[in-house]
Amino acid sequence: MFSVFNTEMMKLKNTKILWLVLIGVLPANLVSLIALLPKIAPAGTPAGINLQDMFYRQGQMLTIWGPALFALMTGYIIAREYQERTINQLFSYPVARVSFLAAKLAAVLALIALTTVLSSVSVFVVGAKLVFQQHADLNVLWLGMRMNMMICALSFGTIPVAAALSMVGKNIIPVAVLGVFVTVITAIGEAGHGSQGILFPWLTPYWPVRQLAQGIAQNSGPNPYATPALVVLALTFIISLIFCVVYYARADVHSGS
Amino acid sequence: MGFCLRTHHLTKRYGEKAVVHDINLSIRTGDIYGFLGQNGAGKTTTLRMLMGLIRPSAGEIELFGAGLKGSRAMALERVGAIIEYPGFYLNLSAAENLEIHRRLMGMGNKECIDEVLTTVGLLDAKQQKVKNYSLGMKQRLGIARALLHHPELLILDEPTNGLDPVGIKEVRQLFLDLARQRGISILISSHLLNEIELLATRIGIIHKGKLLEEIDYEALQRKARQYLEIKVDDEQRAAYILEQKLGVTDYLVAGPGILHLYERLDQSAKVNFTLASNGIGVKEIVLSGDSLEDYFLKITGGARLV
Ligand SMILES: Nc1ncnc2c1ncn2[C@@H]1O[C@H](COP(=O)(O)OP(=O)(O)OP(=O)(O)O)[C@@H](O)[C@H]1O
Ligand SMILES: [Mg+2]
Numbered sequence: 001m002f003s004v005f006n007t008e009m010m011k012l013k014n015t016k017i018l019w020l021v022l023i024g025v026l027p028a029n030l031v032s033l034i035a036l037l038p039k040i041a042p043a044g045t046p047a048g049i050n051l052q053d054m055f056y057r058q059g060q061m062l063t064i065w066g067p068a069l070f071a072l073m074t075g076y077i078i079a080r081e082y083q084e085r086t087i088n089q090l091f092s093y094p095v096a097r098v099s100f101l102a103a104k105l106a107a108v109l110a111l112i113a114l115t116t117v118l119s120s121v122s123v124f125v126v127g128a129k130l131v132f133q134q135h136a137d138l139n140v141l142w143l144g145m146r147m148n149m150m151i152c153a154l155s156f157g158t159i160p161v162a163a164a165l166s167m168v169g170k171n172i173i174p175v176a177v178l179g180v181f182v183t184v185i186t187a188i189g190e191a192g193h194g195s196q197g198i199l200f201p202w203l204t205p206y207w208p209v210r211q212l213a214q215g216i217a218q219n220s221g222p223n224p225y226a227t228p229a230l231v232v233l234a235l236t237f238i239i240s241l242i243f244c245v246v247y248y249a250r251a252d253v254h255s256g257s
Numbered sequence: 258m259g260f261c262l263r264t265h266h267l268t269k270r271y272g273e274k275a276v277v278h279d280i281n282l283s284i285r286t287g288d289i290y291g292f293l294g295q296n297g298a299g300k301t302t303t304l305r306m307l308m309g310l311i312r313p314s315a316g317e318i319e320l321f322g323a324g325l326k327g328s329r330a331m332a333l334e335r336v337g338a339i340i341e342y343p344g345f346y347l348n349l350s351a352a353e354n355l356e357i358h359r360r361l362m363g364m365g366n367k368e369c370i371d372e373v374l375t376t377v378g379l380l381d382a383k384q385q386k387v388k389n390y391s392l393g394m395k396q397r398l399g400i401a402r403a404l405l406h407h408p409e410l411l412i413l414d415e416p417t418n419g420l421d422p423v424g425i426k427e428v429r430q431l432f433l434d435l436a437r438q439r440g441i442s443i444l445i446s447s448h449l450l451n452e453i454e455l456l457a458t459r460i461g462i463i464h465k466g467k468l469l470e471e472i473d474y475e476a477l478q479r480k481a482r483q484y485l486e487i488k489v490d491d492e493q494r495a496a497y498i499l500e501q502k503l504g505v506t507d508y509l510v511a512g513p514g515i516l517h518l519y520e521r522l523d524q525s526a527k528v529n530f531t532l533a534s535n536g537i538g539v540k541e542i543v544l545s546g547d548s549l550e551d552y553f554l555k556i557t558g559g560a561r562l563v
Contacts, residue, residue: 084344
């Protein structure tokens, strides 16, 4: 099984996937660095660096762009086998088709993790510097780390939907359309700061971001929609995953004709 | 000798239409089996079913003497294939593509990669990205990949597509060597008669989804009818003289200046003398056989192969 995953990662060498990761990574780093600009606290004294604010900005940027990018990555990994006509060969191996699906989804998870880690690099670098100067609240660092791990996990929840669209469409276009649609919703949803937005599965990763920002400005109290949102996301994940497993394993393969 | 591949009543329907209908293939170990059919005859569909890429609507497949159900993975380890088109990851080099294949096939040592690249003459291009390969090079690389894991059976769908005449000749020689020296059985589909003719030990002719004939090449040669091909300056008068002087009736005007004589095959000297002494200029008399093409035309009811 690990060797199948390995081959999936090999296939990504020299592809545009790395650009997609960069698109996800750069804005998040930039906006979190904005927090370093000199600021004046309400009391009139210069404010110190606020790590929590940095994490909040990073998380926000990542959860606006991320869903579309992760969908595109999934689409590329699944659909390229049809578009580059390698699917005949792929399914001729003495390996169960479900193993290929699992390896591909694992590759997407690895890319999500990579994007998330890289997108928080500047926050953690600044955080580490503060730790070194003994100015930092270690608790905030831990909260930021937890937020990022939750973003990873929650972002993975909608991945099988992207996978399903790509294997049925045998093409990256359906997922590109999905990406545009989803980005509009995440951008509007996060701009509005409404708490029920997270019911939309692609916006559920925003929940831990908003959670972290409690106490900052307009956010207060735990999100009352957290449980239903998690249920919706879990159902989305399970149903689309079952569809993928059945479809991938059973479908006739015609690419190249 | 055993069979390495057999199908029993193999059928694929799309909606109402049977694209492959009730096909019984039998390929013996060591055969080079030419699977011959026009465009759209159902060759690729059949091969896809053999590789488990599409599900048969009915019928069974037997690989190496066992049914496919349950032991698909084990059977596939012993098969190398190119179905329809040699697809590769274009962003990777030839060597990297083969490395993926090696891992998925569970092959231990890495030397097999250089080995097969040498076999198909691509060793020098091994670090080149496949994106920069020509179709002919991809085709060779496809053959290399099909060979990498030392298969016992090769299933090749039109493997000479995109090769130049020299390449076709080289690849043909390679297939012959593989069959003779390594005892690999080969199932090779084609819409080109002359290609199959030069290679196959056994031939299956598929037409509109049905297997019209399956025959050993030697038997086919015996079946083909022989004739004297006579090239003359005036075929009409020549025919008249042959009828009058020799009493022949079984002949055919095959074209301007060409007669096919289906009797007196051992009397070409007499035929020559008779014609010459009646003032007919004879340019050539040769004994010819019904070509595979003629035979094919006959059994498919006149459908032409390109
Ligand atoms: N998915 C499909 N749905 C419906 N019809 C199909 C499908 N795939 C193939 N066919 C039909 O099946 C027939 C056989 O196709 P196939 O690809 O097997 O032919 P072939 O012998 O390989 O031809 P070629 O020499 O052109 O490669 C064709 O008439 C084609 O239109
Ligand atoms: Mg074909």
